[in-house]
Amino acid sequence: MNTLVLNKDKKKAKKDILNIVWLLIAIIIISISLFPIFWMFLSSLKTKREAASGVFFPANPSFEAFKLLDYTFFNSLIMTFVGALISVSLCVVINLLAAYAFARLDFHGKKYIWAIILIPMFVPGMTILVPLYLLCSELRILDTLFVLIIPGVAQATHIFFMRQFFLTVPKSLEDAAKIDGANEFQLFLHIFVPLSSGPSFIVALGAFMGYWNAYLWPVLVVERESLKQIMQVVQSYRPSHDPNWPLIMAASLIATSIPLIIYFAFNKRIVDSLKISGIK
Amino acid sequence: MNKQSKRSKRKIKYKNDLTAFLFIFPAFFLICFFVIYPFISSIFLSFYDVKVYEENIFVGFKYYEIVFKDKNFWRSLGVAFEYAGILIPVQFGLAFLIALFIKKDRLGSKAVKSTIYVPNMISGIVAGTIFSLILAYDSGLLNKFIGLFGIDPIPFTNDMPMLSILIPGIWLGLGYITLVILAGLNEVPKDYYEAAELDGANSFQMFFHITIPCMKNTLIYLLITSLAANLQQYELSMMITGDLYNGATTTPNYYIYNLLTYQNRRSQAIVASLLMFIILGTLSAIVFSMMKSEKSSD
Structure with a gap:
């Protein structure tokens, strides 16, 4: 009886670990897909010097570049x-x-x-x-x-x-x-x-x-x-x-935002539609 | 009786001609005018010195000779095949792994499925811009990142030009390949796997003996279309590595682009693009005959 419960616990623990591993893999895949877009956004908020020095986060995020x-x-x-x-x-x-x-x-x-x-x-x-x-x-x-x-x-x-x-x-x-x-x-x-x-x-x-x-x-x-x-x-x-990287990134971001809005507005439809567009 | 019905059928066919004409005319006219006529004239023009404000001069095979003798042209073809030859296996391998991952209902698989296609919405120009910032020598994120491990900055676009366009290339197209492979995986009949499991097959055996053969058509189609698409890549080369570094990333389309925009050598560009037509047209013909044979087997 006791061992049976223990086995169950073990199985559950194993499942939990596996779930965490799967989640981690999912997070890695999603970050790789989205990171360059995030980097474009982040760079557009930097000063010219910050963008040129490769700092990760801007000290004072600003929309100055967009004004240009x-x-x-x-x-x-x-x-x-x-x-x-x-x-x-x-x-x-x-x-x-x-x-x-x-x-x-x-x-x-x-x-x-x-x-x-x-x-x-x-x-x-x-x-x-x-x-x-x-x-x-x-x-x-x-x-x-x-x-x-x-x-x-x-x-x-x-x-x-x-x-x-x-x-x-x-x-x-x-x-x-x-x-x-x-x-x-x-x-x-x-x-x-x-x-x-x-x-x-x-x-x-x-x-x-x-x-x-x-x-x-x-x-x-x-x-x-x-x-x-x-x-x-x-x-x-x-x-x-x-x-002027912040300016270039601001322009790229706005230029990309319209296809991205369309993508997220019709997300399910686009993903489903690829099933038919693939071969038939 | 038989003759009569045949005749009336023919009458209906004639009556339909006008309706059909109205349906087809816009597309037919535009295709003839803006694709077929320019295509035929490009064959003619390839034998001429193409001028804009003057009369064209007939020069025979002169530009064919120039292109055939141009090392840069052959080099660009080699570059394109190298690019596609590395990109496609990597992309397909990754796509298969990700597709197998999201096929099962796991934690996070839905989120992967809905975000993996996002890079496909981005233009080559914008992707090239982002990656040239990431790969930059002095300010690049990648160099900052490897700096954390004490590695000296590497001038990626200079020392590894091919890698510098391969990374964004793989990133850009991965989502499409993944989702089409996923759709193909879902179409493999489940009872095949059940039967194989009863026979004691492991998942590797099942993958190579059931999954791959069942998806053969989808895979060949994807392979040839993505080969044709990647052989035509030029935007990443233009934005990231440029024409410098001995043309290490100058693909045929980029070679043609440079002939047109910087050197104004139209005739040479036409001849080079006709040679690309022979290569790419053959690939498309293979895809097309494949789709036809598949339809008849259904």
Whole structure:
């Protein structure tokens, strides 16, 4: 009897120790994921000298560095956000429409058009960079919001991904609406769009991140101050010698905060959505 | 009867053409105009001296020769494969360990699951900035840290340039790989493990004989897509190590970027990027045919 209790106690103690070990591992993993972001935040509160000397905590944490952020920075923050919203809406609408047609409609030349639509999946962005730049310069659309948004709106990967999803929708749903006399557009709008909120969210998130974090394309096509994109401005805060680290970190922090807010607002959705985006 | 129904079917097909056209047109037009046309013209332009305000001059294979003879180009390819070749095994190993850790309902596993993806939301530019501060010689946190153990400061970005871009690279992409592997782990049928347990298999045997084979498709897909993505990395090199130090971290895209922005050598950049297309396009073709064959086997 006694030994049995003792055994139980032993087992419990063993479990407790194991739990502590697991918790420790969890804390280590979380700290590694989040530490660089925390360091960015901490450095933005330091004085220039503190940041340059590598002190861990600032003696007098202050938001001085944030005050140095100029009009160009906040203007680019707003412009990039507006551009991202337009880009996301166009991206979702255009790619969903095309994906629907390839998944659910029958038409002439479908196979060939599908093959053409997929070509961008095999062409890296760098390969078309120069000709695309020359094309836009010939069209005289450089230095406009248009050139930042439109060339990246139609994405083969998004169309492919959404088509795979539309293929899985059972035909019976469609047939019921067809009997009621709905046309293809009504069918798409009232049956397929509501069903596809999950995968559309992935497309929207991908479009947003792609636009927000873009660097090379804006650098090539935008010179006007008022159109500068956020990553362009963040990068420009960093001269090769004597960098003002608190200022750079303050700019980086604000530039990163918007994707982070989106991430934490839709945390569960994003984590769950990766399950479907992975392979299917 | 049969003929008639065929004909009416065909009629419906024709009627659908207009609807389908309206659905497809925006995407089709944009892709043709902004991707396919530039792609074809990049093949043409690779045989020309590309000028902006003057007429292009036909030069044949001149720039192909220049790129093929340019040691820096071959070096950049080597750098990219070295970078991806070290990054991917480390990242996949860590991702597997973390995924196995959060798969079971343990204390803290939920918190890990919801924070591991955070670095994926950060741009290469910002990550490069943070890590260049952490790795800095005089003020870097890492040097302060190893100083605690009495180690003299190391000029990381100078002495270990590859490591200096590998650390942020691994950090940036780990969350995505982990969560996709986790999703794959959850799809392995549980009764396989139960059956193996009855046969007396240990967890190592189960991992290599059940888990890995069941996840084969997910893993190959992840492997090839992350290979293609990491071969194109340039932002970390640009922000952390730069083009100095004999181009030890100059990847092909960074090499092309430098040709375009500093040296204004457009034609050479086009030829180099076409060669990258051959490599990366082949990788994408493998992924694509894999996805197709997988679908048909279902």
